[in-house]
Amino acid sequence: MTANPIFRVVEGPASGRCEQCGIRKKAVCAYCSTPELVLLDAMKSYKDFAPGEEIAAAGEETTHVGTVVEGVVSLSKTMIDGRRQMVGLLFPSDFIGRPFRAIAPFDAVAVTHVRVCRFKRKSFESLCEESPNLEKRLLEMTLDELDASREWMLLLGRKSAREKLASFLAILARRAAGLADKPLANGVTVELALTREQMSEYLGLTIETVSRQFSQLKREGVIALKSAREVAILDFARLLDASGDESDGDALY
Amino acid sequence: MTANPIFRVVEGPASGRCEQCGIRKKAVCAYCSTPELVLLDAMKSYKDFAPGEEIAAAGEETTHVGTVVEGVVSLSKTMIDGRRQMVGLLFPSDFIGRPFRAIAPFDAVAVTHVRVCRFKRKSFESLCEESPNLEKRLLEMTLDELDASREWMLLLGRKSAREKLASFLAILARRAAGLADKPLANGVTVELALTREQMSEYLGLTIETVSRQFSQLKREGVIALKSAREVAILDFARLLDASGDESDGDALY
DNA sequence: CGCTCGGTTGAGTGAATTCAAGGGCTGTGG
DNA sequence: CCACAGCCCTTGAATTCACTCAACCGAGCG
The missing domain is CATH 2.60.120.10 (Jelly Rolls)
Known part of the structure; x- marks a missing residue:
């Protein structure tokens, strides 16, 4: 219709x-x-x-x-x-x-x-x-x-706030990178469809904790924020490391 | 075979x-x-x-x-x-x-x-x-x-330790009560197939926290422990209340 | 008897939450 | 054009809930 x-x-x-x-x-x-x-x-x-x-x-x-x-x-x-x-x-x-x-x-x-x-x-x-x-x-x-x-x-039951956010960003980055599998160049920019509040609801955290973890990853140079909703993945290897998942490739997404 | x-x-x-x-x-x-x-x-x-x-x-x-x-x-x-x-x-x-x-x-x-x-x-x-x-x-x-x-x-993302254990016990109690739906008499005894450690893995908690929540519910008279693995539900209404779920019936289990 | 295993309990710690304040952006209306 | 309100986000300080570390108990078993 x-x-x-x-x-x-x-x-x-x-x-x-x-x-x-x-x-x-x-x-x-x-x-x-x-x-x-x-x-x-x-x-x-x-x-x-x-x-x-x-x-x-x-x-x-x-x-x-x-x-x-x-x-x-x-x-x-x-x-x-x-x-x-x-x-x-x-x-x-x-x-x-x-x-x-x-x-x-x-x-x-x-x-x-x-x-x-x-x-x-x-x-x-x-x-x-x-x-x-x-x-x-x-x-x-x-x-x-x-x-x-x-x-x-x-993720919800066992991961730390840092691991939760890193996992989430890693999934989005993979999805953004043409839904392809492995090859994940650094510098990919991910457009966040969700507000901090929505992310907190997805990750089982509070909005403040999500924000703090963003700041932390930024401070470490793992990501950069072009705006609050645009994330550049500067170091995908370290992001994966922060996610608590083993190695890289085998994810279900 | x-x-x-x-x-x-x-x-x-x-x-x-x-x-x-x-x-x-x-x-x-x-x-x-x-x-x-x-x-x-x-x-x-x-x-x-x-x-x-x-x-x-x-x-x-x-x-x-x-x-x-x-x-x-x-x-x-x-x-x-x-x-x-x-x-x-x-x-x-x-x-x-x-x-x-x-x-x-x-x-x-x-x-x-x-x-x-x-x-x-x-x-x-x-x-x-x-x-x-x-x-x-x-x-x-x-x-x-x-x-x-x-x-x-x-449960994993939003519930407190108390709510987690109460939810788990409520589900088991329903299942034990003949897999029937609503009618849940107090005094039902639930046989726990899981150790405290396995429960902690299921609920996203540590073994100590599970044990403490058992003790707490026992102290309040909501449940009784015949042995570590046999739980009598003394007050199903209060158990449900502790689970954080609304009313009773609508659960998926 | 002494060991292990599962469970309980206590004390101290810490990660994430709550409470609180403030900054930046956008849209609206004077 | 500026002022203001509302929304989204960030940051700081204090609190709390669950975790870690540690000791202990009782049952089962070699």
């Missing part, structure tokens, strides 16, 4: 036919055949969200699932007293929503401007039954997410 | 035909039809593990996947300097192993005596392609695991 009232004037990279969708090779529809894509094309709709806008609320019924096409989405859970923990960060091509369950287990909030390629949950579930390709890809993606979230449990 | 050299003399509840397997209705094979079960029956083998025995090692190739039939298995990750975080605890009917990936992402260790109903990973993967019922159930289980692990991220 690109004809809806939309916040920004948009006709971004991805909102047309599935065939020419930029993230199709990585999204849940990656394994779909051309006829299957025609089906998806007929069922899908795009929806945009402004930064800070709620996409789904924990405990409430959700009617849609889909794929993040543009922007960054946070998944989080809040305790009654307000303490909040981010439990995931979704980037373009990531799947969003909970198939086979009416009630959303977590809050989903747009961090940046976000565009989602959506399906009605029920329709998507039926589609899964019929299309082994779709279901197979969803299973793969869910298994990967599970591995990643368990990896994050190690 | 129950004819293999096995550690204990065993012919426990579950090791025969799939049809009469006690956990079949909850395991990955739950949706399989009779002919499918015949296939599984032909491919499966049972393997037993002694307490403390390694079932899989992070970073190493694994050849099998399967279902925990008896006992408790821990999934964990260890940092180079020895810090360790448990990232999951597997009970009977839980799936164990990582389909579609040769290298195990985590250590799997038998906490108690364990029996696993195993399949060669490759064979299981092929079976998934052919049996939508199998794949569907695996997808469901993986989605549930993902939700649970994200729930655990909240």
Whole structure:
């Protein structure tokens, strides 16, 4: 429904036919055949969200699932007293929503401007039954997410503040470096989509501690801050060292 | 292969035909039809593990996947300097192993005596392609695991030591109370399969802190310790209150 | 009997939090 | 154009919760 009232004037990279969708090779529809894509094309709709806008609320019924096409989405859970923990960060091509369950287990909030390629949950579930390709890809993606979230449990449960921030920056740097694997040149600049507060929610820290660790890494010459939200990785080896992870390459991301 | 050299003399509840397997209705094979079960029956083998025995090692190739039939298995990750975080605890009917990936992402260790109903990973993967019922159930289980692990991220990232232990005990109590949902009578006794050290690894604490929190809850009359490993829940309402979770019912477990 | 292992408890420390203040940037309105 | 408010971020000082270090207890076992 690109004809809806939309916040920004948009006709971004991805909102047309599935065939020419930029993230199709990585999204849940990656394994779909051309006829299957025609089906998806007929069922899908795009929806945009402004930064800070709620996409789904924990405990409430959700009617849609889909794929993040543009922007960054946070998944989080809040305790009654307000303490909040981010439990995931979704980037373009990531799947969003909970198939086979009416009630959303977590809050989903747009961090940046976000565009989602959506399906009605029920329709998507039926589609899964019929299309082994779709279901197979969803299973793969869910298994990967599970591995990643368990990896994050190690960070939350055992790493120091310094290690947490270094791990986070290392992941972003890898992602920024063309999503390629190993070759990570020093001097890469990473654009932070998150505020200090959002990072603190992701890392299980307070905003002040995050800020202090930024300052510390800067003081040591591991990173440089072009602005509060632009980080240059000056010494990737030392960043990895500070992250507490062994060597380099084997990360899941 | 129950004819293999096995550690204990065993012919426990579950090791025969799939049809009469006690956990079949909850395991990955739950949706399989009779002919499918015949296939599984032909491919499966049972393997037993002694307490403390390694079932899989992070970073190493694994050849099998399967279902925990008896006992408790821990999934964990260890940092180079020895810090360790448990990232999951597997009970009977839980799936164990990582389909579609040769290298195990985590250590799997038998906490108690364990029996696993195993399949060669490759064979299981092929079976998934052919049996939508199998794949569907695996997808469901993986989605549930993902939700649970994200729930655990909240515990690790935001909860106090007291809240962590109370949450853990509340989960065990619910599980012990017949896996039923709400009705939780006071006085239920929970048998702890884990040592204080294993609990500390699961909760992201030290062994001393776990012990202190046990003592504290005992002093307050929330629980009673019949022995170090047998906990009576004297006041479930106050336990829930101490867990930091809202009200009671909605937990994922 | 003496050892080890799992568990508890106490004392002191320290890393991250809380509380508090201030700086810089942006957008708005006088 | 400047003044001001609000937001995001940083930094300092004090506090606290969990950790480290250390001693001790009881049960099981060679």
